[in-house]
């Protein structure tokens with residue numbers, strides 16, 4: 280992985296959580312607790328917690344997380360929360376999991392649970408990054424592919440490098456020009472999308488999926504697009 284991309288595993292006795300939820304992590308900096316939300320990459324049945332973060336050089340928290348060493352302590356919110364979970368996603372045939380950067384982590388957690396595999400015939404996991412060093416969790420994805428060879432399709436888009444077997448375009452553009460749908464099949468009303476990460480990707484995807492007649496999924500009005508923006 281890229282030097283700026285770090286996954287932290289830690290122990291904590293937080294109450295049971297649901298795959299897809301986030302917790303808040305913090306450090307005391309100059310006497311004040313500075314905390315930020317992070318999606319859990321670990322799954323509820325695992326006996327550790329894990330998050331992945333990218334170092335934002337001028338960020339308030341991450342440059343300090345970056346200085347941590349094994350056995351250092353962090354603050355963790357008592358309870359995980361959030362609604363980016365399978366129970367909030369309506370039924371369908373194909374589940375499209377679309378992430379940029381660290382947004383992949385939450386999908387690793389979801390895919391370690393049974394629910395997506397039981398509920399959807401096909402799952403498409405698309406990870407968009409700038410450089411190949413950001414293509415995290417390759418081992419876990421290989422394991423998932425080996426376990427579900429006919430159910431999972433995994434695509435990588437890398438925008439700032441030309442790498443074999445990856446698509447060299449932003450995800451919305453790669454859908455528009457057919458390079459993704461040629462491999463993963465058509466987008467239609469039985470597609471459910473979960474979008475996570477960079478707000479520009481999410482906004483562009485929501486606009487693009489609107490042209491297919493797909494709308495945001497809300498509790499008051501179920502739809503086909505469930506999303507989590509990281510900033």
Ligand SMILES: Cc1cc2nc3c(=O)[nH]c(=O)nc-3n(C[C@H](O)[C@H](O)[C@H](O)COP(=O)(O)OP(=O)(O)OC[C@H]3O[C@@H](n4cnc5c(N)ncnc54)[C@H](O)[C@@H]3O)c2cc1C
Nearest residue numbers: 301315316317318331332333335338339340341381509510
């Ligand atoms: C529900 C939720 C879950 C989140 N889960 C994760 C996660 O699993 N991993 C993670 O790295 N971040 C995640 N974030 C973002 C995270 O909370 C922080 O905003 C991020 O780590 C930067 O914190 P900071 O204090 O260093 O930067 P800040 O001083 O808060 O600066 C924020 C700026 O950092 C940039 N930024 C924030 N997050 C990212 C990111 N993930 N990738 C690239 N640039 C970013 C944006 O330009 C943003 O405007 C999540 C946010 C939300 C709302």
